[in-house]
Amino acid sequence: MTDVDGQRLMIKVARLYHTHEMRQTDIAKRLQISQSRVSRLLAQAEDASIVRTVVAVPQHVHAELEERIESIYGLSEVHIVDAVSDDETELGKDLAHTMAALLHDVAFEVHTIALTSWSKTMRLMIDVMLPMRTRCKHVIETLGDLGPPALQHDTARSTQQFAALTGAQPVFLRTPGVAASPEMKDLLLSRDPHAQKALEMLDSVDLALVGIGADEIDPDLRPGDNFFTDEQYAHVRELGAVGEVCLHFLDADGNPIDSELEDLVVGITREQLKSARHRWAVAGGTRKHRAIRAAVAGGWVDTLVTDSATAQFLVDSAPAALQGARETPPAKGNTRRRMSASKA
Structure with a gap:
């Protein structure tokens, strides 16, 4: 044979x-x-990945804790996973499977999805996803190239794969994600009409799928390799940064950190991210606790997939300004969720 x-x-x-x-x-x-x-x-x-297995965790096993976080931070939805291990790689797999299952449970009517394909958890999620029937037309990368060539290749493959799974057209951002200087950023973009078009398309995002980074360089990235240096990270920490979303650094209360690093990022802007109709984040683990709290406290995400330890941290360490928001929202039902392309 x-x-x-x-x-x-x-x-x-x-x-x-x-x-x-x-x-x-x-x-x-x-x-x-x-x-x-x-x-x-x-x-x-x-x-051979011809058959992919996704473990669909029954929703709202942690209903009370999920509703508490939604109430405190004003989130649309929180989904909590009981991690099988504290190891960051194993936790990422658990979160990725949960996110993949949630995406399949949504009747998609969104036209434009912004994808943070350099997030390791997002790439794990895409690897276990099954094809979906959607009305999606474009999947746009939220950031330019980061890290070594092998990682850049993996992120491009993931973007292509996710677009194929949703029946959409991939829109790549093939330019350094962090420029050496504002002048170099302007020069690169002036000579790349494809990058200009991709950045313009981020003005109208129906769903942004983002990761959340800690206040230190991710293990998959190398300092200065289309990325920030250790010294630059130390500088934003001195300014109060506890983490980042799409390389936009945040303080403990979720306020954006204004620094010269903001002018070096080639990708979705703070204004574009905030204006996205839906913003889903998947992140967990002790290393990212403060960053995740900042992201939800500042309204940078409206749906969060995380682990039970992080969820408890979010409740126990809620900023004082949010402590009064304790009303329990209506009980969650089991109805199929529908994501519309138009604003409510």
């Missing part, structure tokens, strides 16, 4: 099992192969 014949058989077995819900014994009889071979082909289909 040729490789092509083997792939065809693997796909046929996967479709019979997962799409047509046939038992392995029945598949073996129909295709005149052994049941053990059916099992091996199903396992190979998962290894």
